[in-house]
Amino acid sequence: MFWLRLVARSTALACLPLAMALYAQLAPAPQSAAILEIQVLKPTAKVSPMLYGLMTEEINYSYDGGLYGELVSNRTLNEASWMGAPHWLIVQKGDSRASMELDKSTGPSVALSKSLKLNVSKADAKSPAGVENDGFWGFPVRARTTYQGSFYAKADNTSVGPVTVSLINNDSGTVAASATVPALTTEWKKYDFVLKTGEIATSSTNHLLLSVQHPGSIWFDLVSLFPPTFHNRKNGNRIDLMEKMVAMKPTFLRLPGGNYLEGDHISERYEWKKTIGSLVDRPTHPSPWKYHSSDGMGLLEFMEWCEDLRVQPVLAVYAGYSMMQEHVNPGADLEPYVQDALDEIEYVTGSANTKWGAVRIKNGHPEPFPLTYVEIGNEDWFDKSNSYDERYAQFYKAIKKQYPQLQLIATTPVKGLTPDVIDDHYYKRAVEFFDDVHHYDKTDRNGPKIFVGEWATREGSPTPNFGSALGDAAWMTGMERNSDVIVMASYAPMLVNVNPGGMQWESDLIGFDTLNSYGSPSYYAQVMFGSHLGTEVVDSKLNGGGPRFFYSVTHDAAKGLLFLKLVNGSSSPQPLEVKLTGATQVTPTVKLVSLSAHTTEETNSISDPVRIVPVHNSIKTAGADFHHVIPAYSIQVLELAVK
Numbered sequence: 001m002f003w004l005r006l007v008a009r010s011t012a013l014a015c016l017p018l019a020m021a022l023y024a025q026l027a028p029a030p031q032s033a034a035i036l037e038i039q040v041l042k043p044t045a046k047v048s049p050m051l052y053g054l055m056t057e058e059i060n061y062s063y064d065g066g067l068y069g070e071l072v073s074n075r076t077l078n079e080a081s082w083m084g085a086p087h088w089l090i091v092q093k094g095d096s097r098a099s100m101e102l103d104k105s106t107g108p109s110v111a112l113s114k115s116l117k118l119n120v121s122k123a124d125a126k127s128p129a130g131v132e133n134d135g136f137w138g139f140p141v142r143a144r145t146t147y148q149g150s151f152y153a154k155a156d157n158t159s160v161g162p163v164t165v166s167l168i169n170n171d172s173g174t175v176a177a178s179a180t181v182p183a184l185t186t187e188w189k190k191y192d193f194v195l196k197t198g199e200i201a202t203s204s205t206n207h208l209l210l211s212v213q214h215p216g217s218i219w220f221d222l223v224s225l226f227p228p229t230f231h232n233r234k235n236g237n238r239i240d241l242m243e244k245m246v247a248m249k250p251t252f253l254r255l256p257g258g259n260y261l262e263g264d265h266i267s268e269r270y271e272w273k274k275t276i277g278s279l280v281d282r283p284t285h286p287s288p289w290k291y292h293s294s295d296g297m298g299l300l301e302f303m304e305w306c307e308d309l310r311v312q313p314v315l316a317v318y319a320g321y322s323m324m325q326e327h328v329n330p331g332a333d334l335e336p337y338v339q340d341a342l343d344e345i346e347y348v349t350g351s352a353n354t355k356w357g358a359v360r361i362k363n364g365h366p367e368p369f370p371l372t373y374v375e376i377g378n379e380d381w382f383d384k385s386n387s388y389d390e391r392y393a394q395f396y397k398a399i400k401k402q403y404p405q406l407q408l409i410a411t412t413p414v415k416g417l418t419p420d421v422i423d424d425h426y427y428k429r430a431v432e433f434f435d436d437v438h439h440y441d442k443t444d445r446n447g448p449k450i451f452v453g454e455w456a457t458r459e460g461s462p463t464p465n466f467g468s469a470l471g472d473a474a475w476m477t478g479m480e481r482n483s484d485v486i487v488m489a490s491y492a493p494m495l496v497n498v499n500p501g502g503m504q505w506e507s508d509l510i511g512f513d514t515l516n517s518y519g520s521p522s523y524y525a526q527v528m529f530g531s532h533l534g535t536e537v538v539d540s541k542l543n544g545g546g547p548r549f550f551y552s553v554t555h556d557a558a559k560g561l562l563f564l565k566l567v568n569g570s571s572s573p574q575p576l577e578v579k580l581t582g583a584t585q586v587t588p589t590v591k592l593v594s595l596s597a598h599t600t601e602e603t604n605s606i607s608d609p610v611r612i613v614p615v616h617n618s619i620k621t622a623g624a625d626f627h628h629v630i631p632a633y634s635i636q637v638l639e640l641a642v643k
């Protein structure tokens with residue numbers, strides 16, 4: 001119609017027949033009709049109850065500056081720059097005089113042994129001096145909101161007086177909220193404060209100021225400010241991002257990576273023991289995605305994240321390989337790492353009678369967490385020393401001895417023993433996924449199970465476009481059909497901060513900035529697939545149809561529901577005859593969920609967040625046999641009540 005309108009507008013009415021002929025020439029060729037025969041009550045395979053889940057790691061500011069609620073950037077002064085302490089600046093109001101420096105000689109704990117020293121030589125009530133933090137691309141400030149803050153500090157003498165903490169708008173200078181912390185002592189101490197906003201406009205262009213009104217020296221560290229969090233967890237997560245995950249109906253969370261688990265160097269691996277307990281005892285660490293990790297999102301926070309989503313962790317343990325081709329030799333050298341993994345499993349699952357279970361309880365979580373799957377390493381096919389066969393075997397034997405019930409995932413096929421599960425990763429273009437939807441149809445059902453632990457169609461930046469959603473949906477039909485052997489699957493990466501410089505990896509499922517977040521078309525495809533899944537694959541046969549038409553059928557006998565997923569990756573509609581056999585009753589009203597776009601490039605963005613979203617509808621069918629047309633570039637779910 002677009003062409004028709006274009007031509008008709010620019011030519012006289014007399015040219016209409018010519019315009020119509022032109023349109024007919026440009027209109028995409030119709031697709032051959034497809035006939036889909038479904039034997040509703042003839043299961044061919046079980047659907048894995050944990051098929052769809054999530055994968056996470058610190059990438060694209062997923063945690064710091066993202067999901068993890070902390071608003072102060074470089075809160076522990078562990079980020080370094082030749083210009084000083086990134087994200088911190090000196091503030092001299094009126095005619096005050098002050099300077100700041102990074103002091104490596106003192107800090108509030110062994111783990112945090114340096115601090116920000118503020119030297120004030122002149123200040124008074126009208127001319128305060130202090131330091132400011134610019135946050136993660138600003139501070140999100142909203143009306144009538146309570147922010148919980150704290151910092152560690154000491155002064156060289158008590159005459160420095162109180163510290164005023166304020167959230168200030170960058171553009172207007174308006175103070176959105178302010179609190180005063182009583183006079184500091186000369187010993188390191190933690191100070192808590194609360195900032196409450198009134199009737200103000202929502203904005204992200206804000207900074208945090210800590211100021212004093214008297215001369216003296218003050219050392220600051222672990223300056224923290226949290227907005228309200230999901231489930232009001234202390235040290236918790238951003239609400240909008242958690243809600244988006246909940247909507248996907250995931251069953252597990254693979255953590256903590258990814259490359260983030262391995263680190264560039266062995267010394268930069270994810271060392272879980274350094275991420276638990278009080279924040280002041282966490283030394284923080286450099287991450288492979290080129291920014292420093294605060295480790296505020298530590299092992300217990302990961303577990304509580306799982307608890308909040310009501311999912312199981314899929315716990316990846318460091319297995320002696322880091323990305324710059326550094327590995328630990330199997331045997332005696334690897335033993336401490338194996339022990340670390342055993343301790344980690346004990347921390348997650350152990351009772352009060354165990355050493356590490358007791359530590360978890362001390363850290364605030366009495367109940368053990370459920371755990372079925374442990375992954376040994378990440379992408380160990382990159383290890384050119386070929387040490388993974390032996391490393392995996394060493395971990396496998398030690399873990400199985402103590403925890404025979406655990407399923408142990410290998411990151412690549414292993415010689416010498418059969419892993420319980422193998423983790424396969426796929427990052428592809430849509431056409432490649434279209435061509436590969438039968439990948440697992442012939443997989444040996446007597447071999448290891450499959451975990452598709454990372455996969456994504458990578459078209460579109462920062463988040464995938466509709467072409468990607470089509471590639472993803474096609475691939476998911478193949479995974480559903482084979483979900484007797486594919487026990488779990490998780491898209492990666494999940495999150496991206498779309499602010500300038502926030503992204504290290506293109507095509508990420510959910511985008512966010514300082515204030516808002518949005519789901520990509522691929523995200524909505526995941527929501528549709530995750531929330532409409534039966535317990536068994538049923539027998540089906542497709543005749544005809546275009547080359548970019550894909551489907552899957554699953555049935556939930558207990559609920560009496562049949563889920564038909566239809567993916568039309570073509571630019572023309574796909575006519576379909578559905579023939580249901582075996583069911584004695586098919587309710588004529590069918591729930592229809594549709595996600596579609598005008599082109600494969602069409603997409604959602606932070607400024608156009610709901611351009612492409614699922615549309616819920618219902619259609620009437622004439623019983624067990626019915627005609628349906630899947631529009632061009634569409635992903636659809638039909639939910640039929642059957643008996």
Ligand code: AHR
Nearest residue numbers: 258259260378379492493
């Ligand atoms: O998902 C991004 C990265 O891709 C992961 O960290 C790594 O496992 C894979 O190579």
